[in-house]
Amino acid sequence: APRKSLHFLEEIITRDLEEGKTREVVTRFPPEPNGYLHIGHAKSICLNFGLAEQFGGRCNLRFDDTNPAKEETEYVRSIQEDVRWLGFQWAELRYASDYFAQFHAWAVELIRKGLAYVDSSSPEEIRAGRGTLTRPGSLSPYRDRSVEENLDLFGRMTRGEFDEGACVLRAKIDMASPNLNLRDPVLYRILKRSHHRTGDTWCVYPMYDFAHGFEDAIEGVTHSICTLEFQDHRPLYDWFLEHVSVPSRPRQFEFARLNLSYTVMSKRRLLELVTLGIVSGWDDPRMPTISGLRRRGYTPSSIRRFCAEIGVARADSMVEIELLQHCLREELNRTALRRMAVLRPLKVVLENWPEDRVDELPAENNPEDPGAGSRTLAFGRELYIEQDDFRMDPPKGFFRLSPGREVRLKHAYLITCREAVTDEAGQVTELRCTVDLDSRGGDAPDGRKVKGTLHWVRAQDGVPATVRLYDHLFTLRDLGDMDPDKDYKDYLNPASLTELPALVEPALAQAAPGERFQFLRHGYFCADGDSTGEHPLFNLTVSLKDSWAK
Ligand code: ATP
Ligand code: MG
Ligand code: MG
Numbered sequence: 001a002p003r004k005s006l007h008f009l010e011e012i013i014t015r016d017l018e019e020g021k022t023r024e025v026v027t028r029f030p031p032e033p034n035g036y037l038h039i040g041h042a043k044s045i046c047l048n049f050g051l052a053e054q055f056g057g058r059c060n061l062r063f064d065d066t067n068p069a070k071e072e073t074e075y076v077r078s079i080q081e082d083v084r085w086l087g088f089q090w091a092e093l094r095y096a097s098d099y100f101a102q103f104h105a106w107a108v109e110l111i112r113k114g115l116a117y118v119d120s121s122s123p124e125e126i127r128a129g130r131g132t133l134t135r136p137g138s139l140s141p142y143r144d145r146s147v148e149e150n151l152d153l154f155g156r157m158t159r160g161e162f163d164e165g166a167c168v169l170r171a172k173i174d175m176a177s178p179n180l181n182l183r184d185p186v187l188y189r190i191l192k193r194s195h196h197r198t199g200d201t202w203c204v205y206p207m208y209d210f211a212h213g214f215e216d217a218i219e220g221v222t223h224s225i226c227t228l229e230f231q232d233h234r235p236l237y238d239w240f241l242e243h244v245s246v247p248s249r250p251r252q253f254e255f256a257r258l259n260l261s262y263t264v265m266s267k268r269r270l271l272e273l274v275t276l277g278i279v280s281g282w283d284d285p286r287m288p289t290i291s292g293l294r295r296r297g298y299t300p301s302s303i304r305r306f307c308a309e310i311g312v313a314r315a316d317s318m319v320e321i322e323l324l325q326h327c328l329r330e331e332l333n334r335t336a337l338r339r340m341a342v343l344r345p346l347k348v349v350l351e352n353w354p355e356d357r358v359d360e361l362p363a364e365n366n367p368e369d370p371g372a373g374s375r376t377l378a379f380g381r382e383l384y385i386e387q388d389d390f391r392m393d394p395p396k397g398f399f400r401l402s403p404g405r406e407v408r409l410k411h412a413y414l415i416t417c418r419e420a421v422t423d424e425a426g427q428v429t430e431l432r433c434t435v436d437l438d439s440r441g442g443d444a445p446d447g448r449k450v451k452g453t454l455h456w457v458r459a460q461d462g463v464p465a466t467v468r469l470y471d472h473l474f475t476l477r478d479l480g481d482m483d484p485d486k487d488y489k490d491y492l493n494p495a496s497l498t499e500l501p502a503l504v505e506p507a508l509a510q511a512a513p514g515e516r517f518q519f520l521r522h523g524y525f526c527a528d529g530d531s532t533g534e535h536p537l538f539n540l541t542v543s544l545k546d547s548w549a550k
Pocket of ligand 3: 032
């Protein structure tokens with residue numbers, strides 16, 4: 001259903017268009033290629049691409065690759081894949097590094113105007129000189145260098161004549177500003193590192209604050225949307241744009257970043273989980289990355305729906321992961337084919353079923369979607385059910401199988417347990433049962449009530465498979481609440497992954513990687529990328545039980 005009220009950015013853009021302040025809305029999604037995208041980025045993607053679409057404008061994908069130290073082409077590739085997978089197409093693909101020469105020219109322009117200087121203080125001296133919230137900064141002894149001297153020194157910095165840390169280029173703004181970002185911020189530092197695109201062309205690299213507004217101005221971005229922690233940087237964003245001749249005047253707006261319960265969202269931590277081998281990779285199904293969610297079985301539409309549900313606000317908050325799961329579950333309930341998969345199999349022999357008799361039973365593929373049709377299940381004398389569906393001594397309220405009890409086998413017959421065969425250790429190895437041969441389809445001829453319904457596979461055609469069950473990666477809902485003496489890794493959930501043997505119905509042997517199903521009574525599962533016809537492998541996408549309370 002369409003939302004009735006506009007969020008604050010939609011209101012701003014609507015007004016800008018009405019007042020003629022904006023002719024065409026131009027936004028950008030500007031990831032730094034230093035990691036894989038996560039669900040927080042999805043919020044920013046949906047917002048930036050969504051606004052452009054909604055207002056008939058355009059959105060660029062821009063790699064904010066101004067720091068050579070952490071950036072890699074693998075990330076450049078994965079980010080494009082993930083944005084496309086989410087269902088968005090950028091107007092243009094841009095790299096901030098393509099603008100290095102222009103940034104440099106603007107730095108020279110600032111020097112010529114007496115608004116930037118080369119500071120030869122040490123990094124420690126510069127840090128100390130910046131002051132604090134309660135104490136103004138102090139002027140650098142190099143602040144009054146002449147324009148000529150600054151031009152000469154910056155040129156020598158650029159040609160590689162100085163070592164890393166020997167000097168930096170700073171803006172000359174206001175060392176007494178209550179906003180620390182305006183106390184002569186660093187514009188350029190020396191980094192003798194190869195850049196993933198420009199190689200060794202440069203040995204000075206611009207700082208994020210200096211570069212970002214210029215990137216927007218070059219691309220004609222009208223609304224530069226970023227997260228709240230950049231609010232205090234906005235005066236600086238504007239200052240740079242006001243003091244050099246830029247081709248357009250973008251404006252910055254801030255929104256609240258997404259925090260999701262029971263997970264971490266910083267690329268630094270996600271990278272650490274990968275490099276320490278705590279997860280199998282960036283696309284481990286427990287990761288909050290787009291590639292992890294994809295491998296887990298999430299659909300692009302469920303992620304977009306989630307981003308629409310959480311909305312856009314100016315106050316930080318924690319969103320429950322159950323809401324994300326709820327969005328997916330609702331979709332898969334409508335679309336996923338129902339299948340039977342028996343975890344931890346337990347053999348059942350139907351003593352009164354003739355040895356050679358095999359029944360072909362119709363089974364609907366999705367009760368929510370008659371168009372999904374049906375399949376045929378073979379039923380015979382030897383079957384498997386789950387170990388968890390049998391109890392020697394059933395507790396109150398247990399309606400599954402136990403000695404003397406009758407249950408329904410889904411799409412099939414009513415069976416009664418006559419005897420549980422055990423091994424020397426007392427483990428149940430097999431159930432001897434009888435079947436009501438007149439109960440085909442699952443109804444008793446005399447109308448007697450049978451409460452429990454179990455899923456099953458036939459022994460002869462059950463396909464051995466592996467099923468991976470997942471739980472939260474962390475045990476703490478909000479890692480912001482963690483004990484300050486501990487590390488976030490102390491809160492890893494040791495039970496976040498459980499691998500189980502299973503027997504699945506034959507239709508699942510052909511599951512293509514990425515294909516999603518509902519396993520009856522368990523939840524939604526997705527065939528893993530490593531799944532093969534010989535050995536199917538399924539990931540738990542989301543359980544059936546919806547714990548999301550509206
Ligand atoms: P990290 O702090 O984890 O390194 P980042 O913000 O530095 O993340 P970028 O690659 O710079 O990562 O992010 C690209 C865009 O995605 C930015 O505009 C940023 O504001 C946005 N973004 C990042 N994380 C979130 C989040 N949790 N919620 C909403 N938007 C986010
Ligand atoms: Mg970052
Ligand atoms: Mg960033």
